[in-house]
Amino acid sequence: MNNIKLTLQYDGANFAGWQIQKNAVTIQQKITDAIKVLLKEDVNVIGSGRTDSGVHAFGQVANFKTESALDIYRFQHSLNSILPQDISIKDISLVDENFHSRFDAKKRSYIYILSFKKSPFFNNYSWLYHNKINIEGLNKLSNILIGTHDFTSFSKKNTEVDNKNCIIYSAKWRVSGDLVIFMIEANRYLHGMVRTTVGTLLKLEKEKNSKKLLIEILDQKNREVAGEAAPAKGLFLYKVKY
Amino acid sequence: MNNIKLTLQYDGANFAGWQIQKNAVTIQQKITDAIKVLLKEDVNVIGSGRTDSGVHAFGQVANFKTESALDIYRFQHSLNSILPQDISIKDISLVDENFHSRFDAKKRSYIYILSFKKSPFFNNYSWLYHNKINIEGLNKLSNILIGTHDFTSFSKKNTEVDNKNCIIYSAKWRVSGDLVIFMIEANRYLHGMVRTTVGTLLKLEKEKNSKKLLIEILDQKNREVAGEAAPAKGLFLYKVKY
Numbered sequence: 001m002n003n004i005k006l007t008l009q010y011d012g013a014n015f016a017g018w019q020i021q022k023n024a025v026t027i028q029q030k031i032t033d034a035i036k037v038l039l040k041e042d043v044n045v046i047g048s049g050r051t052d053s054g055v056h057a058f059g060q061v062a063n064f065k066t067e068s069a070l071d072i073y074r075f076q077h078s079l080n081s082i083l084p085q086d087i088s089i090k091d092i093s094l095v096d097e098n099f100h101s102r103f104d105a106k107k108r109s110y111i112y113i114l115s116f117k118k119s120p121f122f123n124n125y126s127w128l129y130h131n132k133i134n135i136e137g138l139n140k141l142s143n144i145l146i147g148t149h150d151f152t153s154f155s156k157k158n159t160e161v162d163n164k165n166c167i168i169y170s171a172k173w174r175v176s177g178d179l180v181i182f183m184i185e186a187n188r189y190l191h192g193m194v195r196t197t198v199g200t201l202l203k204l205e206k207e208k209n210s211k212k213l214l215i216e217i218l219d220q221k222n223r224e225v226a227g228e229a230a231p232a233k234g235l236f237l238y239k240v241k242y
Numbered sequence: 243m244n245n246i247k248l249t250l251q252y253d254g255a256n257f258a259g260w261q262i263q264k265n266a267v268t269i270q271q272k273i274t275d276a277i278k279v280l281l282k283e284d285v286n287v288i289g290s291g292r293t294d295s296g297v298h299a300f301g302q303v304a305n306f307k308t309e310s311a312l313d314i315y316r317f318q319h320s321l322n323s324i325l326p327q328d329i330s331i332k333d334i335s336l337v338d339e340n341f342h343s344r345f346d347a348k349k350r351s352y353i354y355i356l357s358f359k360k361s362p363f364f365n366n367y368s369w370l371y372h373n374k375i376n377i378e379g380l381n382k383l384s385n386i387l388i389g390t391h392d393f394t395s396f397s398k399k400n401t402e403v404d405n406k407n408c409i410i411y412s413a414k415w416r417v418s419g420d421l422v423i424f425m426i427e428a429n430r431y432l433h434g435m436v437r438t439t440v441g442t443l444l445k446l447e448k449e450k451n452s453k454k455l456l457i458e459i460l461d462q463k464n465r466e467v468a469g470e471a472a473p474a475k476g477l478f479l480y481k482v483k484y
Contacts (some may be wrong), residue, residue, distance in 0.1 A: 009361055009362050009363065010362055011362035011363065013464075049438045066288065080360045085360075085362060085365050086365075087362060087364040088359065088360040088362055089360075090359060117330065117332060118327075118331075119297075119330055119332075120252055120253035120328040120329060121298075121367070123328075125326045125363070192337060
């Protein structure tokens with residue numbers, strides 16, 4: 001049994017997210033279908049985590065097991081030829097039989113891109129944001145998130161997990177030309193968490209006592225008290241570390 | 243009379259190039275139309291130079307004269323609201339009455355992007371190139387272009403100019419991640435010149451005596467002897483200096 005690890009990029013605009021679902025076009029479905037065309041085999045493509053509808057990936061990781069003997073680089077090339085232009089297999093490797101892209105992931109990072117100016121090249125990949133942004137203020141505020149916190153207030157209500165604690169390793173904002181980039185690294189994320197974190201930090205930063213307010217929002221464990229989620233098109237699953 | 247200078251970005255994919263022409267959607271047309279909506283005035287939008295169908299711009303420059311008194315930043319904002327998502331006005335300024343975006347341009351630079359790997363984010367903005375690239379070899383070869391040369395061999399035959407001499411200030415290749423970027427700066431360009439230069443340099447670099455061959459191609463002043471033009475989607479008008 002061969003266990004194949006894939007590192008993927010995708011433009012999420014035309015997909016209803018990562019996970020296979022009925023009556024919707026998803027990335028997991030497209031990859032599963034493409035593998036079936038090549039290997040004549042139904043494989044279970046496991047992603048490191050779901051991404052929502054419209055969310056992009058620079059470095060999603062997935063794995064699948066197959067009975068077929070593969071020349072993996074030739075297979076990568078064939079898979080890229082079959083997959084639509086908005087999905088690409090960036091890297092491929094043969095891994096240990098026990099490797100599991102979701103359970104074995106230690107850290108996952110996301111970036112969120114805001115643009116100050118209308119740009120034909122970033123319109124589909126950023127949130128056009130006309131308000132002033134205080135990077136220093138946002139970074140001070142974001143430092144509060146570092147460590148282990150219950151993110152109930154930042155996750156969609158229907159999230160079916162027992163434990164809502166996440167360990168945040170870093171959360172930083174920086175300016176790059178006409179863009180502002182927020183990067184967050186954590187052990188895991190709840191549903192909708194990064195976008196709600198971005199929306200809430202941007203909203204709170206303008207207020208007095210923003211640190212106190214952020215701590216209160218975390219403590220209340222209630223989605224109603226956090227800010228609006230930032231639009232999906234600015235969000236990228238950046239990297240998964242094992 | 244106010245003379246307004248615009249710095250523009252556009253994704254050229256959906257346009258038949260910069261210049262107004264019958265029965266085609268062009269960037270110059272879109273801008274002229276948008277200005278008319280706002281100022282109720284027919285203005286002559288002068289670009290620093292034409293870009294071909296499918297070619298993009300990071301920093302095209304244009305100017306137009308108007309009788310209207312303008313709050314230029316408000317005007318920029320309105321213009322960006324009216325223009326389609328693939329055209330944006332990056333900067334605007336009120337300039338001297340004599341400023342002419344084409345005649346006054348001293349240096350123009352283009353970049354050409356090649357990608358080694360399929361990428362959902364660069365597919366529309368680069369040429370997917372599977373052959374090996376020797377950057378050092380390309381740079382040595384490109385050095386021959388520096389200075390003043392007759393570029394007849396690198397321009398479309400229908401180019402209606404008397405003098406086909408161009409001064410090349412720099413022509414360099416570099417690697418950036420999975421991309422290769424060629425940047426060229428010159429006083430002017432003939433029609434199709436950058437794409438033919440890219441295609442020819444890539445073709446010649448693999449040959450023995452490539453320098454000698456390149457000099458011969460320049461000397462022959464015949465489009466037939468140069469290589470094929472690289473695809474338009476990898477080309478960006480990068481910057482215009484005055």
